[in-house]
Amino acid sequence: MQALMGLLRRLPWPRVETSRSMAMLQATVVVVALVGAAAVGWAFVRAERLRLASTLTERGEWMTALMAQGLVQPVGASDLLAARDLLNPVRDGSVLRGARVADLSGNVLAEAGTPPEGESLEATTVTEKAGFRHRVFVSSETGEKMHEFRRSIDDDKQSLGTVTVWFAMPGTWASLWEGLGYSRLPIAILAVVLFVGNYLVALLMRPIQQLRDRSRAASEGERWQSLNLGGVGEAAEIARSWDAMVAKFEATYEKLAAAHRDMEVSSKIILFEKRRTESIIDALSQGVIVLDAYGKICLINREGEAMLKLERNVLVGQPASLIASPPELAVFIADTQNGLNRHARRTTELTFPMPEGPNRVVKVVTTPLQDGTDTAAGTLVVLGDITQQKMEQQAREDFISSVSHELRAPLAAIKGYVEMLLDDEANSPELRREFFNTMNEECDRLARLVDNMINISRIEIGGLVLNRSLVKTRKLLRDAVSAVAAQAKSKNITLQARIPDDLPDMDADKEMFRVAVMNLLGNALKYTSPGGSVALSGERVGDELRVHVVDTGWGISEEEQQKIFQKFYRGKEATDRKVTGNGLGLALTKEIATLHGGDVKLESKLGEGSKFTLVLPVR
Numbered sequence: 001m002q003a004l005m006g007l008l009r010r011l012p013w014p015r016v017e018t019s020r021s022m023a024m025l026q027a028t029v030v031v032v033a034l035v036g037a038a039a040v041g042w043a044f045v046r047a048e049r050l051r052l053a054s055t056l057t058e059r060g061e062w063m064t065a066l067m068a069q070g071l072v073q074p075v076g077a078s079d080l081l082a083a084r085d086l087l088n089p090v091r092d093g094s095v096l097r098g099a100r101v102a103d104l105s106g107n108v109l110a111e112a113g114t115p116p117e118g119e120s121l122e123a124t125t126v127t128e129k130a131g132f133r134h135r136v137f138v139s140s141e142t143g144e145k146m147h148e149f150r151r152s153i154d155d156d157k158q159s160l161g162t163v164t165v166w167f168a169m170p171g172t173w174a175s176l177w178e179g180l181g182y183s184r185l186p187i188a189i190l191a192v193v194l195f196v197g198n199y200l201v202a203l204l205m206r207p208i209q210q211l212r213d214r215s216r217a218a219s220e221g222e223r224w225q226s227l228n229l230g231g232v233g234e235a236a237e238i239a240r241s242w243d244a245m246v247a248k249f250e251a252t253y254e255k256l257a258a259a260h261r262d263m264e265v266s267s268k269i270i271l272f273e274k275r276r277t278e279s280i281i282d283a284l285s286q287g288v289i290v291l292d293a294y295g296k297i298c299l300i301n302r303e304g305e306a307m308l309k310l311e312r313n314v315l316v317g318q319p320a321s322l323i324a325s326p327p328e329l330a331v332f333i334a335d336t337q338n339g340l341n342r343h344a345r346r347t348t349e350l351t352f353p354m355p356e357g358p359n360r361v362v363k364v365v366t367t368p369l370q371d372g373t374d375t376a377a378g379t380l381v382v383l384g385d386i387t388q389q390k391m392e393q394q395a396r397e398d399f400i401s402s403v404s405h406e407l408r409a410p411l412a413a414i415k416g417y418v419e420m421l422l423d424d425e426a427n428s429p430e431l432r433r434e435f436f437n438t439m440n441e442e443c444d445r446l447a448r449l450v451d452n453m454i455n456i457s458r459i460e461i462g463g464l465v466l467n468r469s470l471v472k473t474r475k476l477l478r479d480a481v482s483a484v485a486a487q488a489k490s491k492n493i494t495l496q497a498r499i500p501d502d503l504p505d506m507d508a509d510k511e512m513f514r515v516a517v518m519n520l521l522g523n524a525l526k527y528t529s530p531g532g533s534v535a536l537s538g539e540r541v542g543d544e545l546r547v548h549v550v551d552t553g554w555g556i557s558e559e560e561q562q563k564i565f566q567k568f569y570r571g572k573e574a575t576d577r578k579v580t581g582n583g584l585g586l587a588l589t590k591e592i593a594t595l596h597g598g599d600v601k602l603e604s605k606l607g608e609g610s611k612f613t614l615v616l617p618v619r
Contacts, residue, residue: 056167057127060134060149067099067163068153097146097168101153103161115166116146144168287362287383290369295319295337298378307352307362307383326350329364336366337379344368349386360387392567407449410442441486448518452584455515455592466509466595473503473538473545476510480517481536487525494533495525503538506545507619508596516592519585520549520612528553528609540618544598547614556604564602565590589614 098113116139127134135148150164278299281288287304291297297315305312308323315322323330328350336346345367352360363386369378417435426432481497488495506513517536524534532552539546556564563569567587586600593600597617604610 056147057134060147060165060167061132061151063096063099063165064132064149064151064163067101067165068151097144097166099163099165101161101163104159109161113166115164117141139168142168286385289320289381289383291320291333291337291379291381293378295321295334295379297322304383307360307385326352332364333366333379333381358387360385361390362386391569407446410445413442414439451515452519452588455512455588466512468507468509471506471508471510471513473506474499474501476514477503477517477536477538477547480514480521483518484521484525487522488534491525491528492530493525493528496533496535498535498537500538502540504540504545504618506616508616509592512592512595513616516589516614517547517549519589520547520614523585524549524551524553524610524612527551532609543618545616545618547616548611549614550609550611552609555606555608556602556610557606561602561604565600 096113098111098115100108100112100115101110102108131152131154133148133150135150137146137148138144139146145168147167148164149167150162152162153160278301281299282301284301285303287307288299288301289297289304290299296317296319300308300312300315305315308315310323320333321330323333332346332348332350345365347363347365349361349363352362354360363384365382365384367380367382369380417439420426421432421435426435477499478497481495485495521534521536528534528551534549534551537548537550539548565586567584569583569587590600593614593616598615601613601615602610603613
């Protein structure tokens with residue numbers, strides 16, 4: 001079968017790829033045709049064999065009968081002509097090999113031709129009746145198949161002997177081919193039918209094969225293609241149905257492709273907007289947490305991650321209850337989402353514990369997110385660090401208390417001295433002069449306090465403009481030391497001044513410069529215990545003027561050094577020792593240095609003293 005299929009593939013069929021099913025169908029047609037031809041051939045051969053056997057029997061009977069009759073009585077001319085015809089080879093290809101006449105004892109009386117001498121042991125008697133026998137055997141000399149016909153010679157009274165003739169059949173297949181000559185036209189018609197049948201099968205299978213190829217290509221991701229076949233029949237109808245389906249598919253595909261392109265553009269725009277929104281949210285200084293309608297965290301920015309001390313990739317997709325510190329935050333969010341006022345904005349303040357440093361005070365604001373209806377689509381949680389605001393608020397309260405005390409103390413002193421003067425308690429001029437000096441110092445103290453408050457306010461609102469002029473630095477520093485000499489003496493503090501003669505003059509605001517130096521000196525004297533020392537020095541380093549104020553006071557811890565320049569901030573030592581002050585002096589000095597393009601540096605150790613350095617650029 002496989003060899004037959006390979007042969008069919010090499011035949012000149014129509015230009016259609018021969019598949020296995022196609023070859024099987026063609027092979028089936030060929031096999032059916034061959035079986036039919038074999039059946040016809042078998043029937044023909046069988047009929048031919050029967051005809052040949054009948055002809056030989058008739059010829060043998062006729063020949064032997066004629067010879068037997070001729071030996072007994074004369075033979076007529078018509079019988080001789082018939083005998084001549086019988087002795088010649090006929091169309092069946094049989095050949096007369098010999099004839100023999102023998103008596104009853106088997107003695108040969110007459111012989112013609114070359115009768116066969118030997119025969120095979122497998123002799124077959126075909127016909128045997130009274131006075132006649134027909135046998136078939138194979139000659140041992142020539143190997144030919146011999147037909148032997150023997151008839152007895154009888155007269156009216158008795159049997160005289162036998163006459164025998166032998167026919168050889170070497171031309172059996174020649175006779176068969178001659179007989180087939182009558183069947184060549186049907187065989188040719190059968191061959192034509194076979195070829196035409198296979199051709200028609202190929203034509204009928206072509207749409208199915210193309211449909212198979214197109215569907216296979218489509219399943220592998222290729223573009224669907226039409227068959228574009230004409231004709232009639234079920235195969236053509238299938239092809240037309242396929243073409244209609246491909247046309248509909250192409251139209252649907254184009255619509256889907258256009259929708260897909262629009263969707264890609266829309267998704268890219270949405271993705272761009274999403275990333276831009278996330279970038280904006282991520283850049284906010286406030287912590288932002290976005291929850292979905294089920295209470296799971298959808299988004300958290302960098303500041304929120306820092307506040308909660310948890311990584312974003314751990315929080316995103318998890319419920320808000322995962323937030324463990326502070327636990328009040330998770331409870332507040334849960335109450336917001338599950339409470340009766342879940343559609344309203346809520347605000348609270350929570351304390352976030354910090355592993356290092358003071359705790360942080362955070363303002364928590366929850367806002368419901370709407371999806372265009374009354375249904376909440378999620379919750380927006382904003383965490384605002386208000387620690388600094390709380391500290392400033394507390395500092396302002398402390399400042400008001402301190403300013404009240406600072407104002408009340410000199411006013412009370414001035415009032416007391418004024419009352420004593422009115423009551424003529426100061427009898428001597430020296431005592432009155434002392435009263436007046438004390439009153440003058442208290443007035444200066446009030447003036448400095450008011451000036452500091454005014455300058456701080458002007459700096460905060462940006463209304464302070466430097467009035468630059470050429471400042472004689474050495475004189476300004478000496479005057480500052482002289483101004484605080486009395487205060488140093490009253491506290492038994494050694495005041496030193498090391499001002500080099502080559503100290504350059506400065507292009508600066510003289511009054512602001514003086515305020516900054518005075519604040520540093522006053523601060524040093526205030527926080528130095530009696531018996532200590534305060535030293536002021538100046539030097540030029542490159543393009544900078546550096547004014548150093550060194551004291552042997554209480555010193556400042558490393559933690560407080562980060563906050564000492566903040567407004568209204570006062571150190572723990574100052575609070576514990578109940579030293580009066582308002583926390584504005586160092587903050588104002590820092591702002592003045594910054595306005596001049598400089599800075600204030602601090603070196604200090606708790607219990608050993610401090611060194612403040614005012615750095616200003618030389619112009």
